[in-house]
Amino acid sequence: MNESDIVPLENYLRDTIGLASDSIGRGLVMRVAQRCMSAAGAHTVAEYVVRLRNDSRLRQVLIEELVVSETWFFRDRQPFELLARLALDRSRARPLRVLSMPCSTGEEPYSIAMKLLGAGLASDAFHIDAVDISEGALAVAKHASYGSNAFRGDEGRARDMWFTPAGARWYLDERVSSQVKFHHGNLFTFAPEVRYDFIFCRNLLIYFDAPMQGTAVRLLQDLLVDDGVLFVGHAEAAVLLREGLVSWPELRSFAFTRRADRPVKAKAVSTAQAHSRVRAPSLPKERLPFSDVVRRTERTFTVQTEDASLAEIQSMADAGRVDEAALLAKAHLATHEPSAEAFYLLGIIHDARGDAGGAEAAYRKTLYLNPKHDGAITHLILLLDKRSDPEALRLRQRARRPSGRGGNA
Structure with a gap:
C-alpha cells in the first residue's frame, strides 16, 4: 500500500x-x-x-x-480559573450549561465539575454534557477511576477532596461524577436541544484542515448562547482569531467570544466563596459594550510588567489590529530580555496576518528559548505540514513527550 x-x-x-x-x-x-x-x-x-x-x-x-486519549486533570489551570469566575458572575435563573467536547476519558469534564463545586456553585446550579467519539474513552470516563498519571500537576488538594484511594487507583466522588452526562458522538453529529454558556473544545481543531476548521468554529458558535464563552487549546488560538472571534484578556486562558459579544473582565472569586457551598447570586451582572471596554482599557492601562505588556499586545490583536500588534510586539522584544512567551505571541500574530514566514521564525525563536513550549511546537508542525516538510514528523514525536511549562493546554 x-x-x-x-x-x-x-x-x-x-x-x-x-x-x-x-x-x-x-x-x-x-x-x-x-x-x-x-x-x-x-x-x-x-x-x-x-x-x-x-x-x-x-x-x-x-x-x-x-484517536489519542491522552489527558489529565486540570490540564492547563488558567481556563478552569476563568470558568469559575465567569460562572459566579453569570449565575442565571436556570442552571448553567457546560459542554466538554471531546471529553476523552473524562478528566476535563470532571475537572470542570470539581472547579465549579469548589467555587461555591450548588450542584443544581450547573450541568455538564461531555461528548467523545471513542466508546473506549467514554467507558473509562463513566467508570470514574484513575491512576496516578491522571494527576500531573499540583492537584493534591483536589485529589484529597474529591477522590478515594483504593490500591493503585483513585475513585471519584459521586457528587462530582453525577454532574456530568456522557454522550457518544462528535462535533458533526452532536445535536443537543439546548445551547451552552461555556464550551471546552480543546485540541480538536488541530486535527482539521483550514476549511474544516472554519466549519467547526461555526458549529461551535451555533452551540453557544449569545454571550457564551468558548475555550480552545493553545495551538488553536490563531484559528479562532482568523475566524473573527475575540479573545478574553487573561493570558493563557484561550477563551473566546463572538466579536459582537462583550468580554468584560470577570471578578475574582473570594476565599469565602471558594470554601462555601452556597448558590451564587441569581441576577446577572450588568455588562459594558465591548467598545466601552476597549476605550476604558486604552485610557487606564499602564505597562508595569512584561505580562501586562503582552496582555496589551494580545488585546490589540484580538481587536483586529494585527499590524499594530505586530509592531508593538517587536518593540517589546527590542526593549525587554528575550522571552519565549513574547516570541510565541508574535508568532500567533503573524499567523493571524497570514505571514507564514514571520510566524515560523517567531516559533523557532520560542523553541530556542524554551525547547518544550507546546504551543510553538504544535504551530510549527502545522506550518511545516503545509509544505510537506519532513521536519514535521520529528517535531510531532517531540510533541507527544511529556510537556514543558510553556503554552500547555
Whole structure:
C-alpha cells in the first residue's frame, strides 16, 4: 500500500469526523488502515470504505485505532480559573450549561465539575454534557477511576477532596461524577436541544484542515448562547482569531467570544466563596459594550510588567489590529530580555496576518528559548505540514513527550 492508495479513506475520514490525515501522519493512517482492513477481510481501500459506510461497528473499530486519549486533570489551570469566575458572575435563573467536547476519558469534564463545586456553585446550579467519539474513552470516563498519571500537576488538594484511594487507583466522588452526562458522538453529529454558556473544545481543531476548521468554529458558535464563552487549546488560538472571534484578556486562558459579544473582565472569586457551598447570586451582572471596554482599557492601562505588556499586545490583536500588534510586539522584544512567551505571541500574530514566514521564525525563536513550549511546537508542525516538510514528523514525536511549562493546554 502506498500513500495514493489511502486517498479514498482519507476523504472518508475528513467527511465523517473532520480528520485531516496529515495532522496525525499519513504513515500512521496507512498502518492503521492495513491492520483494520486485514481484520475486516477487505482486499482494497475502496472495498473497505464501502463497508465502513454500511457497518457502524467496523467504523468504530477504525476510530478507536486512530484517536489519542491522552489527558489529565486540570490540564492547563488558567481556563478552569476563568470558568469559575465567569460562572459566579453569570449565575442565571436556570442552571448553567457546560459542554466538554471531546471529553476523552473524562478528566476535563470532571475537572470542570470539581472547579465549579469548589467555587461555591450548588450542584443544581450547573450541568455538564461531555461528548467523545471513542466508546473506549467514554467507558473509562463513566467508570470514574484513575491512576496516578491522571494527576500531573499540583492537584493534591483536589485529589484529597474529591477522590478515594483504593490500591493503585483513585475513585471519584459521586457528587462530582453525577454532574456530568456522557454522550457518544462528535462535533458533526452532536445535536443537543439546548445551547451552552461555556464550551471546552480543546485540541480538536488541530486535527482539521483550514476549511474544516472554519466549519467547526461555526458549529461551535451555533452551540453557544449569545454571550457564551468558548475555550480552545493553545495551538488553536490563531484559528479562532482568523475566524473573527475575540479573545478574553487573561493570558493563557484561550477563551473566546463572538466579536459582537462583550468580554468584560470577570471578578475574582473570594476565599469565602471558594470554601462555601452556597448558590451564587441569581441576577446577572450588568455588562459594558465591548467598545466601552476597549476605550476604558486604552485610557487606564499602564505597562508595569512584561505580562501586562503582552496582555496589551494580545488585546490589540484580538481587536483586529494585527499590524499594530505586530509592531508593538517587536518593540517589546527590542526593549525587554528575550522571552519565549513574547516570541510565541508574535508568532500567533503573524499567523493571524497570514505571514507564514514571520510566524515560523517567531516559533523557532520560542523553541530556542524554551525547547518544550507546546504551543510553538504544535504551530510549527502545522506550518511545516503545509509544505510537506519532513521536519514535521520529528517535531510531532517531540510533541507527544511529556510537556514543558510553556503554552500547555
